[in-house]
Amino acid sequence: MTSISKRDKKHIWHPLTQHKRNPDMRGIVRASGSVLYDENGKQYIDGIASWYTAMYGHCNPSITERVYGQMQKLDHVVFTGFTHEPAVRLSEELLKILPKNQSKIFFSDNGSTSTEIGIKMALQYHHNLGRKNNVLLAFEEGFHGDTFGAMSVSGLSVYNGPFEEFFIDVERIPIPNLNNIDLILKELQALILEKDIAGFIYEPLVQGAAGMKIYEATALDKILSLLKANDVLLIADEVMTGFGKTGKNFASDYMLVKPDIICLSKALTAGLMPMAATSCTQIIFEAFYHDEVAKGFFHGHTYTANPLACTAALAGIELLNSKTIQGNIKRIIQQHEDFIGKLGSHPAIESSRQCGIILALDLSLPMSRYGNLRDKLYQFFMKNGVFLRPLGNTIYVLPPFTISEEELNKIYEVITKALAHFGTN
CATH class of the missing domain: 3.40.640.10 (Type I PLP-dependent aspartate aminotransferase-like (Major domain))
Structure with missing residues (x-):
């Protein structure tokens, strides 16, 4: 059977995309919690909650079951x-x-x-x-x-x-x-x-x-x-x-x-x-x-x-409003703070900042918003199983409230690898 990504090319025009430069889309077949699964079996931690929407995790059963019940009425x-x-x-x-x-x-x-x-x-x-x-x-x-x-x-x-x-x-x-x-x-x-x-x-x-x-x-x-x-x-x-x-x-x-x-x-x-x-x-x-x-x-x-x-x-x-989510928010804020502290004055970072669960790092390396170098950075994250969308030379993390401590640490680990890789280019 022809892949989703190949079939996509025939008819679909994607947002914020110059198709001549970015012709291939990954076909996502499933999502659960903080993880996206593509048609080839690869997994990606969703580090931006799919543009800040899926804040309680993908396919959260307490939400989907309520909507299913409403569909019957x-x-x-x-x-x-x-x-x-x-x-x-x-x-x-x-x-x-x-x-x-x-x-x-x-x-x-x-x-x-x-x-x-x-x-x-x-x-x-x-x-x-x-x-x-x-x-x-x-x-x-x-x-x-x-x-x-x-x-x-x-x-x-x-x-x-x-x-x-x-x-x-x-x-x-x-x-x-x-x-x-x-x-x-x-x-x-x-x-x-x-x-x-x-x-x-x-x-x-x-x-x-x-x-x-x-x-x-x-x-x-x-x-x-x-x-x-x-x-x-x-x-x-x-x-x-x-x-x-x-x-x-x-x-x-x-x-x-x-x-x-x-x-x-x-x-x-x-x-x-x-x-x-x-x-x-x-x-x-x-x-x-x-x-x-x-x-x-x-x-x-x-x-x-x-x-x-x-x-x-x-x-x-x-x-x-639940104690669980409010507790998770506090934990993510603390994890972000600890990560920024560990990075310290990293030579590849021009500046870092945080507001709540929003974390942003500006690379010392100049990049245009949708330039080749920024695209390589994006692909680096995807290759390492993390979905992040850099805004030019700004790497930001805005994860679901339900992300686990281990998943968030994996994001930090991949960012650290990226800093080492692109900081030498």
Whole structure:
């Protein structure tokens, strides 16, 4: 029988792939816990939880069994004019763990649409109140998704280049640190006077696609405080950081100033089903609550609040709240800290950093984001049975909460081998 990978070549166009340079895809036939199994029998430890989704391990039976049970009762129903128990319960459970100022949940399909919705909410909020605030504020090198609004506020041109002339109006500021925060605040005060800013979208504490760049909560709090005082809506993109990865339920929990809007996806459904959610405060919702129909929020997706996805999310939140997972998070954080300590001032490492279970190492060796050398590093990891996707010269680890101590040590061992191998090139 022809292999999955050979059959794939005939018809499939993969994301983030230049097929002329990367023609071959590995056929994965099974996944369990922290391990992926390919069609040739090779195993790979999933060191990034399949883009930060399968945080409770692949095919976790406590999740799959709940979804199977839901399949017997209600598979899907349109979410306009109808509601159902899984969606109602999920809204209740989300609001228990989200920052206390959140009040409403709007469901959609994926991370990009969750941020797209947050952007649209902010723009229409001001429109409904009779204001012409149509400028958005974002960090340099932020990434918020691939739909047009999300691309507009993203600062990585490798993804956005051909489309930039079509974008909405965005002003960008650097990520803050103790050295530049005063300058940023001064720049912001000028922007607030010059521009009609509707909202500020930000990845709290960790810029994922930019290379897991980590910045201080105290510096971000100063920015949020100034913007909040000037009626700029705060849109926290927690698609990557949400659900325990930073050591707290949400990265926003580290700041005193809470967002007006929060965008969620990825780990929301534990990697089992596509779904997203955008939460907001009651004040925002009330700006859309009106006798005039056009002031409603006319955004919808066919699979909004799919009952199976809601059930997977409910099972995931239950696991997140469990003593076992909370204990695992603490153990992984400690293992990361110990590994960084053992590496010390390794000659092949330019810098290292950690936030919760997110670990990142920058190699001293320069690499382009999708260049030949970076591809060789990726293949080195795969050959050694570890699935990691370097972002240029940044190696990052963001494992499932269920990864064993031995599996995580295997990842560290392979990274150490890679440092020795590529550090001499």
